Amino acid sequence: MSWLGILLVGFAVTDLTHSVRRTRYLPECVGALTVLVVGALAGLTSGRDVVALLVVAVVVLLWGLTVTWGFGHPGPKPARVPLAVFVVALTTAIACSGLAPDASGLLERWLDSVQLPALEDMEADRFLLLLGAFAVQLATGNVLVRLVLKSTGTINPRADGQMPPTQLKGGRLLGPLERVFILALALGGQVTAASVVVAAKGLLRFPELSSRDEQQTVHEMTEYFLLGSFASWLVALGAFVLLV
Template sequence: MSWLGVLLIGLAATDLTHSVWHVRALPQLVGVASALLVALAAGLTTGRDLAALSVVALLVVLWGVTVTRGFGRGPVWLPLVVLGLAICLGVGFSGAATPAAGALESWLDGVAVPLLHGLSADRFLLLVGAFGVQLSTGNVIVRLVLKVTGTLNPMRDGSMPPTPMKGGRLLGPLERVFILALALAGQITAASIVVAAKGLLRFPELSSRGEQHHVHQMTEYFLVGSFVSWLVALSSLVVLV
């Protein structure tokens, strides 16, 4: 699973960089560099590893480029296809991946943090990649799905007054991280409470805004975005368990 972990780290680094610096080609460069540096630290240097890392680098670049164009005037469905292909390749060839070791494994064997001590390098790469995806990549996936399905935010197109709540792009990553962490800890009930709490807190605010058809539009926007966001966390959980 080492190649899949490296791939997820590259995708996450690309999107995190893009969320901070809107500089052309920089996110892809950071994503590829992050994936290669992590792979080097994990001792993935055989011929088979190098071939796999070349594919990883290509997929990271394709993801960054298609996302940028998708949010512009390019096809919105294309980055979702690239992401699906990347994940399928990562999972499909996971059995052929070289076990991660190298300096990363040595560090994990000697680290004083009980949670990390003795953790395999493969597992560590997957955890870092999965939690990294919950941050900016999860938001990108949600925005792409909303756009490709034509689910518009009525507050953004001017049909409803703007909401005073501005933390949506922060709450989404926090929510996904909480869900994934609680589920990995075996606290499925607690993760379910997080999901339920979001609905209980937001629906009264949604139902009080504007005309009835606007409320329906906003509810649809909220539900589609929330379910896609939760699926990102649950999909990562499937990979980790």
């Protein structure tokens, strides 16, 4: 599973870099470089591993470029291209996971030396997959949700002027926090607690979705909220499935 973990790390670093510094071509280049560096630290230096890492780096470059292109062009169809890249890359990495060797190198030696109970006796492969799964919940999760909304033509009534803009600005932070929280609870065996978080989100948004003053656009806001929420939860649940 080492190749899969590194692929997820590459996606995550690309999108995190883009969220911090939106310089053209920089995010995907940083993500691709991270793939090569992490691969070297994980001891993936054989001929087959080098080829695999180069392929992963190219995929990460393609992901960054298609995401920028998808958001930069109007209409739903452009957003489907990066979604297809993500799904095909993830599916291929899972299918080829049996060919990937066990990670070792400096990463394994560091894990053996670190004095954290959570990392005690953890294999390097497992660490890479955990790192990638949790990292994807951050900026990449937001990107995937936005791509799903754009590819389906689901608009935010607040963004197109149909509803007054909200004063709350924490949505892009709350989404990652929610996904990380759900994934951590699920991995800890607290699936019921994770479902409570999901239910609580709906209850907290109920007053806004049922406002009589905005009945003309409530159905659009409801669709936007439901589709975005389910897409966000699927990112966390998909990572959970990979880790169990």
